[in-house]
Amino acid sequence: MSFLNTLSSIVGSDHVLTGEKALPFLSDWRGRYKGNAIAIVRPSSVQSIINIVRLCKQYNIAIVPQGGNTGLCGGSIPNNNSKDSIILSSTRLNQIREIDLSNNSIVVEAGCTLQKLQDISLEKNRYFPLSLASEGTCTIGGNLATNAGGTQVLRYGNIRELTLGIEVVSPDGYVIDLLRALRKDNTGYSLRDLYIGSEGTLGIITAAALKLFPICDKKWAILVSLSSIENAIEFLMETRCVFDASLTAFELISQFCLNLSLNFLNDKKYRLDTDFIDHPWFVLLEISAIGDIREVDDFMSNRIKIFLEKCIVLGYIDDAIISFDNLHFASLWHLRESIPLAEKDFGKGIKHDISLPVSVIPSFLSDMEKSLRLHFNGVQIVVFGHLGDGNLHYNVFKSIDQSEESLLSLQWQIYDLVHSKVHDFGGSISAEHGIGQLKVNELQKYKNAGALDIMRRLKKSVDPDNMMNPGKVLDI
Template identity: 50%
Template sequence: MNLLEALQHLLGAQYVLTGDDAASYLTDWRGRYTGSALAVVRPADTAQVAAVVKLCAEHGAPVVPQGGNTGLVGGATPDATGRAVVISLGRMNRVRTVDTDNDTMTVEAGCILQNLQEVARNANRLFPLSLAAEGSCTIGGNLATNAGGTQVLRYGNTRDLTLGLEVVTPQGEVWNGLRGLRKDNTGYDLRDLYVGSEGTLGIITAATLKLYPMPVARCTALLALASVPDAVAFLSRARAGFGASLTGFELMSAACLELVTRHYPQQRLPFDGSVEQHAWYALLELSDSESEAHARERFEAVLGAALEDGEVQDAAIAENLAQSHAMWHLRESIPLAQAEEGKNIKHDVSIPISRIADFVAATDTLLQEHFPGVRNITFGHLGDGNLHYNVQGPVGEAEPAVLARQDDIYQLVHDSVHAFDGSISAEHGVGQLKRDELVRYKNPVELALMQRIKQALDPQGLMNPGKTLQDAGQV
């Protein structure tokens, strides 16, 4: 019996997709990578995942785990050989338990993130991971890439929200580490090893996640600022004034919001005048455990002092939930408006907050020197130092001309990131897109340690090959 027949016998033919039925799983969300596969399989539970992986190991077939297929670096797309088996975890979407005394929930990897937020909310709890793709991304993919999102400032990345994992190893064994413990010093932290490994060490099939009390009140404000240094200065003021209540601090250039309001004219800024009247904008969110009145009082006190000192040029505080949603909608529409404008060159970088202003100024200048007319569409999570430092072509330039310069722009931006002690991947992962870049910027000792871990856990090299690390023969 060949591998395809064995998979059909194991799962049932309807859950082993080939040909046109498999096509949608073989191209990434951005349409950048398209691969080929022996089959796409859709197991129903962890036991079936383990059995599939074991069969693949016996036949020497590569395995590519896939969640919602919303990644931005090609991490869930197979190569072109047609040998790989894509394991789609979409059927594994059960919430196994919700424990409000322990403030945890145990969920399967195929659960849609937005659904988990709703499950937590129905239990009067908060699951704080939140990002633009939450309506389609899965928690398994979030774990595989250690996703960040808009509330990292207060709650941390996905790794920080995870207490335990269930993982299928490259040999088809199951590690059950679904302990909902906040203290467990009994050896190496395997959980942290698997989170962020992009499916190259094993397949995460379930997780025990942290829950939090629901905030009594939330306040949202949109600020207008003259410069990135002013934004950084106000962030320090906000941290001192709000403490742990400060849950979000998003930075957006005027160029970002100009794209949004031009492509989506129904969206408006809550200020008089044009978008370009101010160079930068910041979106803040404050969560309060007391009351709406208390939250607003704190907001007004901190903002009032910043306005008096000239640190903030203008501010609008949301009066109700609809206004808050409208402010967040401006921020969340930036990637969509960029897509409407045309293909662009995306960077997901992190920089020490104290150096962000200098990084932006220096890199903007370098780009104009080497690629005159390109547009910087810079936005991101200033509170945790994560910028989406995107580059759009000059107005009217055809997409092929923009993309032809992609490698050179990547190198210029990433060289600058490295010079400012930053990281070339903050929350999107490495995947295929940044795999070879990693060799340029990662410490050789770190890379060697990563290769040794990969070799120890996956000696056949079958788990999501070609992602994160170069194959042994390429090093």
């Protein structure tokens, strides 16, 4: 029996896709990466994945795991320089296996979308805090593979901090069951943490036990305008001191970036006063509270207003818009969450997902802009991100009289400039998007040599035949 026929016998012929039906899986959502694969395989059970892995091992065929295909670094698209491969789509492996309300935990399969997990949690009067712009499409397996962060990291942490246990199919075709939903389990190496963030290069994550939290009874979204990035840092420190764990998000948005989102939405409900928009920087913060809704609303609303008035007097912020109901709350957040789509509509750019110590961000932004203006005069800089945890999306778009092709031809020169500056300031070239195939060479430049050696040795030990997502993360 041929390889494809055997695959069909495992998952059914309707779930082995080739030709035209395979095309949507062979390109990332931005159209930056295109790959080739023998087939797209869509299993719906762990046993099917075990059988697929063992079959691929027999035929020496690589496996590229793919969830919602919302990644930004080409991690779920086959690298055409590697050996023959299949794409293993997890979207049919999407069940909720268990909800334990007493333990505040939920066990979900890897193909479950983040939105589905959020909705199921709310139905059970619980909250799962990971929040991403792609949450309607991205899957938990993909979130785990890249250690996704999002807008709530400030209070709840990355998905690594939200994960109690995982289930993995190894490159040998065996299940590694680490699904125990325990807060404390000090029994040797933390294999869970090894697989989270590994981008499918060590095995296929099939399920996860995740933390749930109480639902916040009231949330406030506040959009503030600021005169400088230094003021944004001062405002962050003051807000953390006053609201502590009630501060759940603190998002930085540049003026160019806000206008990009407003123009993209082009809806009167998102209009802002000209005087408000006429500022170089904005922060969208979220404050949440638990308790009797009326008492919480009255107390916290008054506290927030007094705090903002104080910050205006101190000169940290110039103006503020506070959400007055759930619809207004959602509209303010929609401004922030629409930025990636607005960027896509604006055109192709050179994007950086970087993290820095919060204290050095003003100096970095100042130095970085001067360097870019010196070497690439006229380029447009779009900055936004999770200032509370030091993660910036620092993106460079073409100058007014430049073609996209001309800008993209400078990609590696701009990477060198930005990433070297990030490294000099003690930062990281990848905060939450992963390495994929985009940053493999960059990782070799900036990762500690000893750490890279351990990573390569781990990869070769766990996956000696280089079956799992070859050409991603490491240059092997």
